Amino acid sequence: MQEFKIFPMNLEDLELIKNTLISDFDEFWNYDILKTELLSSNSKYIVVRNKDNNIVGFAGIKIILDEAEIMNIVTKKSERNLGIASLMLSYLIKLCSKFSINKINLEVNYKNxxxxxxxxxxxxxxxxxxxxxYDNKDDAVLMTLSIKNT
Ligand SMILES: CC(C)(COP(=O)(O)OP(=O)(O)OC[C@H]1O[C@@H](n2cnc3c(N)ncnc32)[C@H](O)[C@@H]1OP(=O)(O)O)[C@@H](O)C(=O)NCCC(=O)NCCS
Structure with missing residues (x-):
């Protein structure tokens, strides 16, 4: 596996990928919503960088009391299937455990x-x-993970 490292995501990171969000990551991300999320004190966002320091993925959760919601998890199209999302998700689960969060929730298009x-x-x-x-068409699957805190 290539060398991938996780860092907290900040506004500069978002500016770096702003113009390639749709082409390189996915069509359903919206810059303004992401910016609001990043600035929210309840949110924790991360980026993954490759050995050339390029951003190859990002993910974020929102914490509400003792539960977290996965807001985003996306790997750059050219870097998929290399374990990057696995790296991000396992990191976020550990982070939630550290914050004494009991449950992680998310919704995902049933076709995904x-x-x-x-x-x-x-x-x-x-x-x-x-x-x-989704768009009054596709169903959302609700998924949850109960976590043990360390
Ligand atoms: C979903 C997504 C984040 C996965 O990213 P990734 O970095 O390619 O994922 P990984 O390489 O870590 O693979 C993790 C697991 O996903 C599944 N997976 C990945 N690619 C797959 C494929 N082509 N077909 C079936 N399952 C696949 C497998 O279970 C895989 O685990 P395994 O390799 O141990 O079998 C990526 O496809 C993406 O960015 N999609 C668009 C954004 C999106 O849909 N986000 C989720 C919104 S709820």
Missing amino acids: YIAINLYKKYNFTEVGLRKKY
Whole structure:
């Protein structure tokens, strides 16, 4: 595996990838929403950089009392299937454990089997469905992970 390292994400990181968010990462990210998220005191965002110091992934959670919600997790299109999302998700789970969070929740498009596989790999279980949640068309699968705190 290439050398990938995790860092806290800041506004400069977002500015660096601003113009390539859609082309290089995914079409459903929105700069303004990400910026608001990054600035929120309840959010924890991370980036992954490769050995050339380029950002190859980012992810974020929002903490509400003793629960966290996964807001984003995305790997640069050219770098997928190299274990980057696994690195980010395992890091975030450990972080939640450190913050005494009991549960991590998320929602994912039922068609996004790659993301669902990723979450299942880390023992998230399907706990419900939100009908026609995305664009009034696709259902959202609700998944959750109960974590033991260290
Ligand atoms: C989902 C996503 C983050 C995975 O990123 P990644 O860095 O390629 O993931 P990893 O290489 O760490 O793979 C993690 C697991 O995902 C699953 N997975 C990854 N690629 C897959 C593929 N092509 N087909 C099926 N499952 C796949 C596997 O379970 C894999 O674990 P394994 O390699 O041990 O089998 C990436 O595809 C992405 O950015 N998608 C667009 C954004 C998105 O949908 N985010 C989730 C929103 S809820």
